[in-house]
Amino acid sequence: MSTSEFDLDAAWRLHPQVSIRPERFGALLYHFGTRRLSFLKNPALLAVVSGLATHPSARAACADAGIGAAELPAYTRALATLAESQMICGRTAS
Amino acid sequence: MTVTAAPLTTVFQSGLDAPICLTWELTYACNLSCVHCLSSSGRRDPAELTTDECKRVIDEFERMQVFYVNIGGGEPTVRPDFWELVDYATAHHVGVKFSTNGLRITPEVARRLAGSNYIDVQISLDGATAEVNDAVRGRGSFEMATRAMRNLADAGFAGFKISVVMTRHNVAQLDAFKAVADSFGAQLRITRLRPSGRGADVWDELHPTASQQRVLYDWLVAHGENVLTGDSFFHLAGYGQELPGLNMCGAGRVVCLIDPVGDVYACPFAIHEEFLAGNVRAPGGFAAVWRGSDLFAGLRRPQSGGACASCSAFEACQGGCMAAKFFTGLPLDGPDPECVRGFGEAALATADFARRPSGDHSHRGRPAAARGPVPVTIGPRPDHGTVVRDTVVRDVPDRACDQSPLAGFTP
Numbered sequence: 441m442s443t444s445e446f447d448l449d450a451a452w453r454l455h456p457q458v459s460i461r462p463e464r465f466g467a468l469l470y471h472f473g474t475r476r477l478s479f480l481k482n483p484a485l486l487a488v489v490s491g492l493a494t495h496p497s498a499r500a501a502c503a504d505a506g507i508g509a510a511e512l513p514a515y516t517r518a519l520a521t522l523a524e525s526q527m528i529c530g531r532t533a534s
Numbered sequence: 535m536t537v538t539a540a541p542l543t544t545v546f547q548s549g550l551d552a553p554i555c556l557t558w559e560l561t562y563a564c565n566l567s568c569v570h571c572l573s574s575s576g577r578r579d580p581a582e583l584t585t586d587e588c589k590r591v592i593d594e595f596e597r598m599q600v601f602y603v604n605i606g607g608g609e610p611t612v613r614p615d616f617w618e619l620v621d622y623a624t625a626h627h628v629g630v631k632f633s634t635n636g637l638r639i640t641p642e643v644a645r646r647l648a649g650s651n652y653i654d655v656q657i658s659l660d661g662a663t664a665e666v667n668d669a670v671r672g673r674g675s676f677e678m679a680t681r682a683m684r685n686l687a688d689a690g691f692a693g694f695k696i697s698v699v700m701t702r703h704n705v706a707q708l709d710a711f712k713a714v715a716d717s718f719g720a721q722l723r724i725t726r727l728r729p730s731g732r733g734a735d736v737w738d739e740l741h742p743t744a745s746q747q748r749v750l751y752d753w754l755v756a757h758g759e760n761v762l763t764g765d766s767f768f769h770l771a772g773y774g775q776e777l778p779g780l781n782m783c784g785a786g787r788v789v790c791l792i793d794p795v796g797d798v799y800a801c802p803f804a805i806h807e808e809f810l811a812g813n814v815r816a817p818g819g820f821a822a823v824w825r826g827s828d829l830f831a832g833l834r835r836p837q838s839g840g841a842c843a844s845c846s847a848f849e850a851c852q853g854g855c856m857a858a859k860f861f862t863g864l865p866l867d868g869p870d871p872e873c874v875r876g877f878g879e880a881a882l883a884t885a886d887f888a889r890r891p892s893g894d895h896s897h898r899g900r901p902a903a904a905r906g907p908v909p910v911t912i913g914p915r916p917d918h919g920t921v922v923r924d925t926v927v928r929d930v931p932d933r934a935c936d937q938s939p940l941a942g943f944t945p
Contacts, residue, residue, distance in 0.1 A: 457651070459627065461552070461599040465545040468554065470601035472629055473651050477554065477601070479542060 446520035448502075448512075453493040453531040462486060469527050478527055485518055492528060549787050549834035552598035552824065557802040558792045560588070560616070561608040562895035566635055568660070568671045570699060570740060573793070573805055574731040575608040576897035582794040585615040587815070591792070592619070594820045595628045602629030602652075606802075608794065608895075611638035624652035633658060633697060635675060636682025644682075644689035656695040656723065657682055662710035666703050670740075687718040695762065697723045702739070705746040708753050712761070723762035726769075728803040729861040729871070732896060734889075737862070744879075747872060748773065769854035772847035772874040783856055786811065786833035790824065798823045800833060803857035807892045840867025847875060854878075861889055 454460060457473040466480040467489075480486045487505035488498075495501040498519055507515050522528045563578035564571075583591070595603065603623065610616055611634055623630050631654035639647075639655070647653050657679050661667030664676035686694050696715045698704065704711070708724075715722040729737035742750060751770040754763065758778045765784070767777055785801035786809075792798050796814040799805055811830050812823035824830065842853045853859075854870020862871040863885035869877035 459599060459601055461601070463545075463550055465542065468550075468601075470629075472601075475629075475654065481542065 446498075446516055446523060447530075448499040448516055448519075449497045451492075451496055451531050452498050452501075452519070452523070452528050454489065455526055455529045458527050460486075460489070469522075471525070471527055474526060476525055476527075478522065478525060480518075485515065488515060488519070489522070489528065493531070543782055546784070546788050547782060547834065547836070549830065552600055552821075553790055554784075554788045555602055555604060556600060556790050556792065557604045557606060558591075559606050559608060559794055559802075560610040560619070561613050561794050562893075563612050564607060564609040564635075565612065565637055566609065566672045566675055567897050568658075568675075568732070569736045570660075570670060570701075570727060570731075570733040571896075572728060572731040572733060572803060573606075573608065574894045574896050577895045578608075579794050579893075579895060583796050583814075585618065587796070588615070588619050589622050591796075591814050591820055592623050592626055592628055594814075595623070596626040598821055598824075600628060602631060602654075604656075605630055605632040607633075609635055609637055620653065624650065630654070631656060631695075634682070635671070636679040639682035639685050641685045641688065644685035644691060647686070648689040648691035654694065655686060655691065656697045657686075657720075658697050658699075659711075659714070660699050660701065661704050662707040662714055666707065669703065670699075670701065683714075683718045683720065687720070692719050694718075694720050695723045696720050697725065699727050700724055700742060700750060701727055702742055702746060705742050705750055708750070708757075712757065721760075721762060723764065724766075725764045726766035726855070726858075728855070728857055730803045730857055731805065734861050741872065744874075744876070747874060751777075751874075754778075766855075769851045769858075769870045769872055770874060771850035774850075776850060782852060785809075785856055786827075786830040790830075792820065798827070800829065801857060803855070804860065805892065806860065806889065808860065808889075809857075810892075838867050840865065842867070842869055842877075845869075845875065845877070863889060 455471060458469055458471045461468045466482045467486045469478040469480065480489060484505055484507065488501050488507065491501035491504055492498060495504060502512060502515055519528065559573055561578055561582055562573060562575045564575040567576055610632055620630050620632070629652045633656045635658050647655055658671070659667060659676070659679045660670045661676065667676040668674070683696065696711070698711055711724070712722050727733060727737065727741050747770060750767070751773050754761065754767060754777050755775055763777070771777055785804065789801055790798055790811070791802045791805070792814060793805060798811045798814060798820065800809040800811060809829065811827035814820045814823065816822065818826070839848050839853060842848045851870070853867070854873060856866055858871050859866055859868065862882060864871055864878070864881050869881055871878040871882055
């Protein structure tokens with residue numbers, strides 16, 4: 441999935457088979473289904489990912505985590521990578 | 535980019551709150567007597583952790599969010615409570631990858647394993663032919679491993695691992711190993727022969743020659759993306775191009791080893807009191823050892839390059855493997871015994887002595903190659919790791935947690 445395909449306005453969540461472990465640098469993610477490990481390289485991205493399930497859109501989760509317009513493209517790329525590796529998945533908005 | 539913090543390698547070198555993954559040798563008991571066994575296994579240690587103690591350790595893993603453990607031995611499946619412990623771990627959100635010589639992988643067990651997302655299996659095989667394999671692992675061991683692999687494949691277990699220790703006698707079989715793995719729908723994993731445990735006795739005659747190291751390196755450069763290495767070969771990065779994986783030693787920083795009696799060592803290749811950090815039976819358990827050990831604190835401080843610091847390859851190879859140096863009698867801040875620039879060989883010529891492992895659990899009697907297995911009567915994954923430079927996410931495949939958990943990770 442390229443950045444342009446990641447839908448910032450859709451509702452997302454952590455994949456149910458993924459465990460997340462906060463660390464000083466950000467967090468480690470492990471997907472028990474694909475047996476892949478990923479790293480969230482800073483605490484702000486951890487805040488974004490943790491907030492996905494409780495926000496109506498990824499954009500709202502970013503805003504709530506204090507991500508400004510200038511940083512948004514980098515975080516969108518990060519979320520696209522996470523979606524591509526099935527660490528996060530879409531959910532029906534509530 | 536604003537979201538990129540310090541390189542993760544730097545972060546990892548200073549240690550994490552919990553290991554990314556760890557190796558747990560459940561028993562020293564083994565039906566085989568491989569000549570290069572890292573843990574000098576054979577006989578069960580009467581003081582090994584009880585079922586309840588093992589469960590308390592798993593509880594700690596769950597609290598610390600250790601995502602999964604690499605279980606080995608010895609032959610872990612000879613523990614009568616092995617499946618009980620595997621079930622307990624997976625029920626507590628701790629995934630299990632276990633190494634086996636294939637002894638207990640019957641068609642029925644294989645079907646059961648294939649049904650779990652939380653269990654991965656690694657079959658040890660040190661020759662692509664019975665002749666080469668059995669010379670190291672003992673008579674009949676090739677047949678046993680092959681039967682296990684067939685059972686796993688027949689049960690639909692895609693992507694199990696075939697784990698090979700590279701020796702002077704099997705470097706020429708690299709393509710053959712890959713073909714074996716492909717034929718079973720398995721994934722090949724190759725690791726470095728360490729002079730640890732009984733490996734110290736055979737290292738001189740079994741470790742790859744300098745020209746074989748080059749063959750191995752070239753083969754990895756060509757095939758590395760689809761082959762797991764446990765990040766064992768970072769000493770070969772001195773040839774030039776970095777191999778897939780992380781160029782750092784994870785010992786005590788992101789990995790460690792728990793042995794059958796609960797002793798915690800810096801890495802699976804360093805079972806020696808020099809690298810003993812503590813015991814899970816002590817107050818505070820495993821977490822206290824991981825977070826409070828003086829040994830680990832020392833390993834997490836910046837290391838000196840010593841004699842290697844002025845070498846142009848140092849950045850790439852980081853001086854190589856601590857355990858390989860230690861057990862060949864070389865100083866820890868000097869060259870690796872298999873240094874690709876040849877400095878290790880020169881150093882070995884003047885090394886005083888090789889250290890002996892602290893414990894020997896070997897079967898008493900004839901050497902392994904001379905006899906068959908000891909009868910024991912106790913009870914696909916898509917590989918599309920996306921590496922995106924300068925982004926905030928790194929996606930690494932599970933090769934990340936081989937022995938050193940960071941292979942496949944691009945810093």
